[in-house]
Amino acid sequence: MGLTSMLHRLAARHAHVLLVETPGHWLTRVAAEHHLLDRGWRLAQSPADADVLAVCGTPGVELATVADRLWQQMPGPRVRIGIESPEQVRHALDIAEADLRDITRQQTDSRVRRGGRGDQTRPDGHPTGGHGPHGDHAKGGDEHAGHAGHAGVAHGDMDMAPAGIPLANRGEDRDGLELDVLHVRLGPVLAYWPAGLVLRCTLSGDVIVDAQASLTDPSHRTPEHDSASRSGRLFAARRCDNAASLLALAGAHDAASGARQVRDILLDPDGAADAPARLARLTRTVRRSWLLRWSLRRLGSLSRSDLVNRDLPDTLEGDAHDRLLGMLDRASRAVAEESSHRATGQPTVPVEAVAELVRGWDLATARLIVASLDLDAAAPAREVSRV
Template identity: 50%
Template sequence: MGLREVLARSAARHAHVLVVEVPGWDGLRMATERAVLERGWRLAWSPADADVLLVCGPPGPRLAAAVDLVWEQLPGPRVRVDVLDRRDLPDALAGACAGLLDDDHHRRDPRARHGAQDHGGHDGPEDHDGHDGHAGSEHHGDHDSSDDHGGHDMEMSPGGIPLAEGGDDRDGLEMDVLAVRLGPVLPHWPAGLVLHCSLQGDVLTGARAELLGAEHEDGDAADPRTRALDRVVSVLALAGWDDAAERARRVRDAPATGDARPTTADHPTASPGLARLRRRVRRSRMLRWSLRGLGPLTADDVRRLGLPEDAGGDAYDRLLHLLDDVDEPAPPGGRQAVPVDALADPVVGLDLAAARLVLAGLDLGGLSAAPAPRPEATRG
């Protein structure tokens, strides 16, 4: 049918891609984003918005389970691509484009999905180490068996999922506490990080962080400069300033696409794009007002979290630092990894938007899954 074909062609030219980064493969992820945007495609923020699921790097077993569950949530037409090498990107994307056009395959897709219902079959990563700090957040073990509607425990857990439990808020009112996981599959989020949150409204009243790792370690990591600019992109995007985030992405990707790049870091205004970005960010009073006072860290906090010395101050300070010091040479010897357990501390008590802005601006370097002796961070 003619109309279908025209629509399919046009749709494939405007595909949306959900990119998943495996820890240690951020260089590949950024190259992927660049390749996706160069095709005229867009980056998706959720599986509902995505036509293509693109996994950068080899996920470990638990991360792979999370990716599989997200894959089941893509509406279709859907194409999944796993990439391990930048050189494979052009072929992989061309293949994805061809895959999107395969109407017959997508029409058969519903039957290929697992289980009686589309969301059966995959359980996400096993949550084997404990619960989220309040009763009732038991594991969803019997999800598969009871997800046909009208199950045996309809009142307490319609659809096989329990209802939220109550809990006292800071004003002494009893309110529902919702257990929500942030990460690992979440755009502009540290790769592999999972934050098990207790939410009252949109405020984090408790959190526990863990790391879902890669299958093997020899990743495709970006250099520190690119990584710093990538954090700028994330902060600006999360602050809701799409335009500035796009410009920052162009500055980030400039070396790779062949633009002039300063060979030495002796002159901070060497790259005109970066200078313009700096001016733009500094001039925006709304951005300053929005980031000022968020996630303040004292020198003590910085030491405890294992962050670089200049991570003190609030989210706005850190953003300006990122932009100003991007051309400074990295200190020799690298630095020790940030213990992932400590990450819950700076964000508990913030609302979701603020928590994400704070986390995106922190230089986490390589996260370390080594356990710190603190089970859960809770702060009023």
């Protein structure tokens, strides 16, 4: 029991948290990300890497099904929590830490997993899966579990080998040769990915030859609200958050950390005075980085005529590197002018256009292109809007 106790203490001290962001609740996700990193915890990249499943906001049916599938694939010790607002983050993480240390609870959960049962109620009335409205397990298939087991990549209706390995179909290449054709899905829960966005891709070799984009629970939108006096800072913080995702995917982890720090400063009323200088320093760092320029140049390039033909906003002109700098420049202008940037009346990117932009690229490059679009997950059906 001494070794078991030590392992549980280590799990609680260095927990990895898999965040599920309900579209429209990015402030809750940002607050959870900030506080868990402040505790010395880490962001999990997949269910296999996670100790805690944290669902931010109240998901609709589709996203709740995804969360259930992710929970079923997490190894123990594990905890599931629901966070409805930024104000609940500290308390929810305290609960998660206590439950990770609860040896009796984890042993019970282990027996439940071995028995193949979905959940079990504890004496205090909470399911063993966790606390709050996301502790119960809605039964459902894995049709929408886009990130289950493969860090955001799911295999569609492909034939499966006895060991569970997806088998490829055959398709003709342009030169008449036969290539493997795979059907994979990106999202809706994936690190550095717009919340709720799903891309169903058809791969020929390692190239996306077809893609369809959609949003989970398009009619289930419960966006967070904030005072109009902070809307300029919110606009800038959102741009920094999206820039951090693109920088992290590009491997610029120091710059990504800097973007998250500026984002958190912008969201803190007491620290906003430091934001302009920190944001200007971050922009200079990104602009001077030859490695970023080399990594992102010519990725997803869009000319002025491309924007007109596809009904896309002017902010998407150029390649992924141009759009990264554009995010930071717009954030700087919003901070300097204390503008009031509201969600209504802002340019939007049709969901179908996202699918068009990734065709002809490999999966890794497609993720960079999507991250460069500066998307806002809180959107009506068939659109991804930008704050």
